[in-house]
Structure formats: C-alpha cells, structure tokens
Amino acid sequence: MTRVVLVHGIAQQNKGPQTLLADWYPSLKDGLILAAGVDLAQDEVSMAFYGDLFRPAGHRALGEPELDASDIQEGIERDLLHQWWMSAAEQERRVAGPGTATRLRTPLLVQRALDALSHSAFFAGLSERAVIGSARQVRRYFTEPEIRTGVQSRLARAISQDTEVIVAHSLGTVVAYEVLCAHAEWSDLTLITMGxxxxxxxxxxxxxxxSPVVGHARWPAPVKRWTNIADAGDVVALTKELAPSFGDDIRDLLVHNGAKAHDVRPYLTARETGMAMAEALRDGDTAGW
Structure with missing residues (x-):
C-alpha cells in the first residue's frame, strides 16, 4: 500500500527507483519521527522514478558526455545558468557575480558563469559538464514532448487509491503539479513541494x-492541502513563495538546510516537512484508508 509517493528532481539518471528510495527513506522517516513521533514503514512509500529517461546512450569517452561552454543552447539552458549564477553570487561572497544584468550571449560569458559556479558551495563537487547536463535536463523536459509525457506517465502510474501524500523535490515539483492538474478525477491528496x-x-x-492566466496558475484539483518548503539559500527555488502565483491556500515555509541548501535530505528531516506529512497521514487514518 503506497501512502506516500516521492518525486525526484534532475541529475538522477544513473540511479534507479530502489536506489533513490533507499537514499530518501531514512531522512523522510527521521523527519516524521522528529516532528510528530509518527512512523511510516518503507513499504508504504514508493519512488516515481524517471531519471533513466535522461540517461544518454553509450559513448566511447569515460564518464559523463563531454560538454563545455560552447554546448550551452540559447533559451532555457543559458537563462537557467544565468539565474543560478546571479542567485549564487547573491548568497555567497566567494562567488563573483556578472557585474551587470546582461544575459549570457557568448561562450566567454557562459564560461565565466561556469567558473563562478565552481566556487559555489551549492554546486560543490559537480563538474562543469554535470552543471551543463543539469540545465539540459530542464530544457529537455520543457521542449521535448516525448520526454515530458514519459516523465509524467511514471508519476501517474505510481499514484493509486491508497496514495495520500505526494512529496516532490526540485524539477519533480513541476512534474507533480502538471500531473495533478491533468487528473481532476483524483481527490484528497496532499502535495508537499521542496526546493x-x-x-x-x-x-x-x-x-x-x-498555462497560467494573467500571472496566476491553476490550482491542481486533486490537492486538498499544499505545503511548499524552501531554504533561503536554495539557488533552484529562486522564488521562495508559491502562494502569490498558485493560490493563497498554499502554506509557504522557510527552513535552514545548512551548506547543502537544495539537498533533498535536509529538506526531508526538517520539522516543517515532517509536520506536513504527519498531518496528511493522520487525516488518512481518520478517513479509514
């Protein structure tokens, strides 16, 4: 019985559903116990995994496919890199900002952004090609219909009549939102978005x-409660509050995740996340699921 469905974000292409579940579950369990003394068995949790849809075909080189500044494409990839650079520079003194509000229009400026991000605690341990690859996954989700459809179908198949809570992280929050909007026949779900x-x-x-209308997005019909959680230093969650854009019923909460602001594990162990999950699970118990 899957009561909680988890939805991951970018850069998980070399993992699998059980690998990620084993990584997430201890933190999810700790968050529930620390916040509300609530336990949840691992067989009540599942991972809606889609990372393999972004896994590249085999190639002769070792490691990740070779990517450099010249491979960054106009549009989403460059704009996203620029946003990460600007946000990291605002949060960390060690990260040199662009100095102007100019967009990244040449490989030289793109390389400056990549060099600056290499000094960021947020991107610590990520190679230049991994940063580019992460931006590319976001672009592919929005511009390649077969990818978008494939990703969404993975989540849709994971949700059943036993599902009470969807916990989504990073790009996974976009996936969860779009899938929930597409399935008005579902009901009484709690959505928790992180980063x-x-x-x-x-x-x-x-x-x-x-598509949003006049700056306001549609409320996903199956969702009875939505809690959004962000760290002030999370470079991906550039806009921390969702309520102004998605509806006043959203509960926007700030947490402190330490140096790894976007890491899913401190998000899951946060008291705010644990309380939001505990409330939803108690509601489900009361309803007799």
Whole structure:
C-alpha cells in the first residue's frame, strides 16, 4: 500500500527507483519521527522514478558526455545558468557575480558563469559538464514532448487509491503539479513541494501546462492541502513563495538546510516537512484508508 509517493528532481539518471528510495527513506522517516513521533514503514512509500529517461546512450569517452561552454543552447539552458549564477553570487561572497544584468550571449560569458559556479558551495563537487547536463535536463523536459509525457506517465502510474501524500523535490515539483492538474478525477491528496522552481518567472512559470492566466496558475484539483518548503539559500527555488502565483491556500515555509541548501535530505528531516506529512497521514487514518 503506497501512502506516500516521492518525486525526484534532475541529475538522477544513473540511479534507479530502489536506489533513490533507499537514499530518501531514512531522512523522510527521521523527519516524521522528529516532528510528530509518527512512523511510516518503507513499504508504504514508493519512488516515481524517471531519471533513466535522461540517461544518454553509450559513448566511447569515460564518464559523463563531454560538454563545455560552447554546448550551452540559447533559451532555457543559458537563462537557467544565468539565474543560478546571479542567485549564487547573491548568497555567497566567494562567488563573483556578472557585474551587470546582461544575459549570457557568448561562450566567454557562459564560461565565466561556469567558473563562478565552481566556487559555489551549492554546486560543490559537480563538474562543469554535470552543471551543463543539469540545465539540459530542464530544457529537455520543457521542449521535448516525448520526454515530458514519459516523465509524467511514471508519476501517474505510481499514484493509486491508497496514495495520500505526494512529496516532490526540485524539477519533480513541476512534474507533480502538471500531473495533478491533468487528473481532476483524483481527490484528497496532499502535495508537499521542496526546493521548487515552479514560480520562477520567464523560465518555468510561463512554460507550465496548463498555462497560467494573467500571472496566476491553476490550482491542481486533486490537492486538498499544499505545503511548499524552501531554504533561503536554495539557488533552484529562486522564488521562495508559491502562494502569490498558485493560490493563497498554499502554506509557504522557510527552513535552514545548512551548506547543502537544495539537498533533498535536509529538506526531508526538517520539522516543517515532517509536520506536513504527519498531518496528511493522520487525516488518512481518520478517513479509514
């Protein structure tokens, strides 16, 4: 019986559903116990995994496919890299900012952004090609219909009549939102979004399906409660509050995740996340699921 469905974000292409579940579950369990003394068995949790849809075909080189500044494409990839650079520079003194509000129009400026991000604690341990690859996955989700459809179908198949809570992280929050909007026949679900880019204008918000109208996005019909959680230093969650764009019923909460602001594990162990999950699970118990 899957009561909680988890939805991951970018850069998970070399893992699998059980690998990720084993990584997430201890933190999810700790968050529930620390916040509310609630336990949840691992067989009540599942991972809606789609990372393999982004896994590249085999190639002769070792490691990740070779990518450099010249491979960054105009549009989403460059704009996203620029946003990460600007946000990291605002949060960390060690990261040199662009100095102007100019967009990244040449490989030289793109290389400056990549060099600056290499000094960021947020991107610590990520190679230049991994940063580029992460931006590319976001672009592919929004511009390649077969990828978008495939990703969404993975989540849709994971949700059953036993599902009470969907916990989504990073790009996974976009996936969860779009799938929930597409399935008005579902009901009584709690949505918890962590490190979400959903409200980032000129990059994510306007590309959502269904399209926002006059700056306001549709409320996903199956959702009875929505809690959005962000760390102030999370470079991906550039807009911390979703309520102004998605509805006043959203509960926006700030947490402190330490140096790894976007890491899913401190998000899951946060008291705020544990309380939101505990409330939903108690509601489900009361309803007699």
């Amino acid at each position: 979400s880019p959903l409200a980032v204008r000129n990059l994510v918000f306007e590309r959502l399906t269904p």
